[in-house]
Amino acid sequence: MKQMKHIVFLTGAGISAESGISTFRDSNGLWENYDVMEVASIDGWRRNPDTVQKFYNERRLQLDSVQPNMAHKLIAGLESDFKITVVTQNVDNLHERAGSSCVIHLHGELTKACNESKSEIIDIGTKPIELGTKASDGSMLRPFIVWFGEEVPLLEKAAIAVTAADILVIAGTSMQVYPAAGLINYVKRKTPIFLIDPNDVITGMSGIEHIKEKASRGMSILTEKLKK
Numbered sequence: 001m002k003q004m005k006h007i008v009f010l011t012g013a014g015i016s017a018e019s020g021i022s023t024f025r026d027s028n029g030l031w032e033n034y035d036v037m038e039v040a041s042i043d044g045w046r047r048n049p050d051t052v053q054k055f056y057n058e059r060r061l062q063l064d065s066v067q068p069n070m071a072h073k074l075i076a077g078l079e080s081d082f083k084i085t086v087v088t089q090n091v092d093n094l095h096e097r098a099g100s101s102c103v104i105h106l107h108g109e110l111t112k113a114c115n116e117s118k119s120e121i122i123d124i125g126t127k128p129i130e131l132g133t134k135a136s137d138g139s140m141l142r143p144f145i146v147w148f149g150e151e152v153p154l155l156e157k158a159a160i161a162v163t164a165a166d167i168l169v170i171a172g173t174s175m176q177v178y179p180a181a182g183l184i185n186y187v188k189r190k191t192p193i194f195l196i197d198p199n200d201v202i203t204g205m206s207g208i209e210h211i212k213e214k215a216s217r218g219m220s221i222l223t224e225k226l227k228k
């Protein structure tokens, strides 16, 4: 039996933009009208847990009203012909809902909550975390999100996937946030790399084929190329 080629996707906020979820850096450091550093950093959480809980409760609830778009669906559809690993910086669940079976969430997941040390992780779906709710160890129950200033525990797993890739596709990420952006350096030499983004993205790597389109159109173009 012929072994399937392994395609690794590195996705970011842009892949979910056409589903109606806003990106981070297209709106002057504001994320849904909040200062990114106030709601996405461990210091912001320590300063103001109520605002941060409220913010993620809103983001979680938003999942009920958004749907995977054509880009998520085309990525999932490739599983019939390829081994697919999706390494995403997104905390939404749209890749899974489109049918992707191997998704590595580098920055955590909205549908989960955890204790302060992250040793206990629970599924909460789209339900809010009520202010002041405690985890079983007595610490404050918090969103299972990797904030600025925190470790990225799945980084090594993602790096192993990127090294194993026969093809790498970077879609909808500005590649500005480390360590996620550094994953591109784990790719084997001569691995074809595609970039899907309507804007220019600095990757520090040459020889990348840039499909300069929004995610769904870009994924249609890429899917056609991969079929050949």
Ligand code: APR
Binding pocket: 011, 012, 013, 014, 015, 017, 018, 023, 024, 025, 026, 036, 040, 089, 090, 107, 171, 172, 173, 174, 175, 176, 177, 196, 197, 198, 199, 201, 213, 214, 215, 216
């Ligand atoms: N289709 C594809 N790409 C798009 C679209 C679209 N419809 N719209 C915008 N983009 C692109 C932008 O051009 C940009 O390059 O998506 C990218 C979004 O970049 P960012 O907003 O910086 O998002 P991302 O790279 O995912 O941010 C990384 O930063 O705040 C943290 O933890 C947060 O995971 C997040 C991380």
